[in-house]
Amino acid sequence: MASPADLGQLNIDDFAPHLNAIFEMDSPHGKVPLRLAEAAAHGHPLPETVTTDAGKKHKVRDGGGFTLQFVAPESSRLQQGIYPIKHPKLGTMEIFLVPTGPVHDGHGFHAVFG
DSSP, rough: OOOOOTTTTOOOOHHGGGGEEEEEEETOOOOEEEEEEEEEEOOOOOOEEEEEETSOOOEEOOOOOOOEEEOOOTTOOSSSSSEEEEEEEEEEEEEEEEEEETTTEEOOOOOOOE
């Protein structure tokens, strides 16, 4: 099994080769298979740094922002939240997932990186 992934280092190019691959989500109800249905780049570039209200500058992720759309079995109607997601090559990631409702082959979950 791969080690935990650093979400700040991952970009769309890390996920794109795994379209239609199955990821495994740990939920309060057990393990849920998630199929990566879409990986899309944001249409605008991110700035190199952002400044917090306290005046601290932070480097923004390399590779720009992107979104992922996962599809779970129809019975997987979980609330939005942070879930451990496992993939054999990418490792384990704690991803904030938002349910998007029914899709033609299951129930959708959306994640935004940016």
